Amino acid sequence: MKTQHVIITGASKGIGLCLAQLLQGQGAVVSNLSRNAGPVGQHFACDMTNAPARGFLAAINANGPPDIVVLNAGITEPGLISTIDLQSFRNQMEVNFFAAVEITREAVKTMQPGSRLVFMGSGAAYVGIQGHSAYCASKFALRGFAESMRGELKPKGISVSIAYPPNTDTQMLVDELASLSLETRAITTAAKTFSANDVAVKLLRGIDKNRFEIPIGLEMRLLGRFHSVFKPVIFKVMDRMARKA
Secondary structure, eight states: OOOOOEEEEETTSHHHHHHHHHHHHHHEEEEEEEOOOOOSSEEEEETTOOOOOHHHHHHHHHHHHHEEEEOOOOOOOOOOOOOOHHHHHHHHHIIIHHHHHHHHHHHHHHHOTTTTEEEEOOOOSSOTTTTBBBHHHHHHHHHHHHHHHHHGGGGOOOEEEEOOOOEEEHHHHHHHTOOOOHHHHHTTTTTTEEEEHHHHHHHHHHHHHOSSSOSSSHHHHHHHTTTTTHHHHHHHHHHHHHOOO
């Protein structure tokens, strides 16, 4: 992959950091939009809940229009509807969805034909999971937005991708598992866990192949292709796991 400038939100750790390492190793100039500086790339302070486009514009002023924008930053705050508060819904929608919308609105003003916009989805964008209602809602919204952008930006020569990573061995997953209900833990831990570097490598491979949907791993590929057809079966399996828990 030959790129000059890549902007990644949340590149100080996890999948974002691995992407930054791989891309910088290929000679790209990497701008990291996050609250905290990471070990790779040029850091631009960016709060996804407070005018995230400011950090994006600062990166453009410093390094020029991006060849690739990866909207990777995200949070999850699990909880059953009986215990999760409304602010948690707002937090996850703000970071996982509205920040991506705000940055996209600025990005399309400067991105040139041949550039690419990448959204970080999730298996939770395909199927609602009990105990993850807020997170699923935010990722369902992001998926719809990415699909809309695919067609809307095509005449401008801007390609769009949305990645669907599985469970990934990051601090975010560790924190998530610590706060899950027994039912949600039984459902989510049944899936295979990938390393952040494996996810990043497969994501870049999908970008190289100019794919719109980039499912990571067999489970995400099957879920992406058949989730609507087999959703009744998926629900039965998840319900059985929850009952056993």
